[in-house]
Amino acid sequence: DAKTTQPNSMESNEEEPVHLPCNHSTISGTDYIHWYRQLPSQGPEYVIHGLTSNVNNRMASLAIAEDRKSSTLILHRATLRDAAVYYCIPGDMRFGAGTRLTVKP
């Protein structure tokens, strides 16, 4: 299983972009990179996933390094509702500790 490294916590100001990094240097060639987030007192929710190319959806963008050993989740304009724990998951179902994002008004 690929091991992941994410910062324990990050802070952002409202309406500013946020870049959440993740290192997954042991990822295998066929593992997708998934991001989920967990809002306070809720179950996790899907954010985005990708394999090699950068991906965009209505919630976020995912930038994947060319060697696939790292990725970055980009929230283009953070809102207070984006305050959550963000999990980077290479492969299957292995949630780590994630990054707790705090958004300041």
Place this chain on the structure above:
Amino acid sequence: DSGVTQTPKHLITATGQRVTLRCSPRSGDLSVYWYQQSLDQGLQFLIQYYNGEERAKGNILERFSAQQFPDLHSELNLSSLELGDSALYFCASSVVASGGGKMVEQFFGPGTRLTVL
């Protein structure tokens, strides 16, 4: 609302007891997953079922067991409970099965909070 329902919301019981947690997946979803979230261990994958069959196992203890019924609802049975089993237990569902390095989009329920005294 994800469409996944879990009952009960809260459960308080004593050490040594046995409990059953229930999960109803979203309509049309064939795969069900169970996760445990505790303060010290984070979110841990326990087990996955697909259309009634066990598909993948994670860090599930031998004292724990699960099954998925023909109507696709699932139950997680926890026995010989210990203080350390106190946690939030989440169920998730997806249309197809995760696996092979791809974690298909999973929809999580609100969780069952288990407290073992």
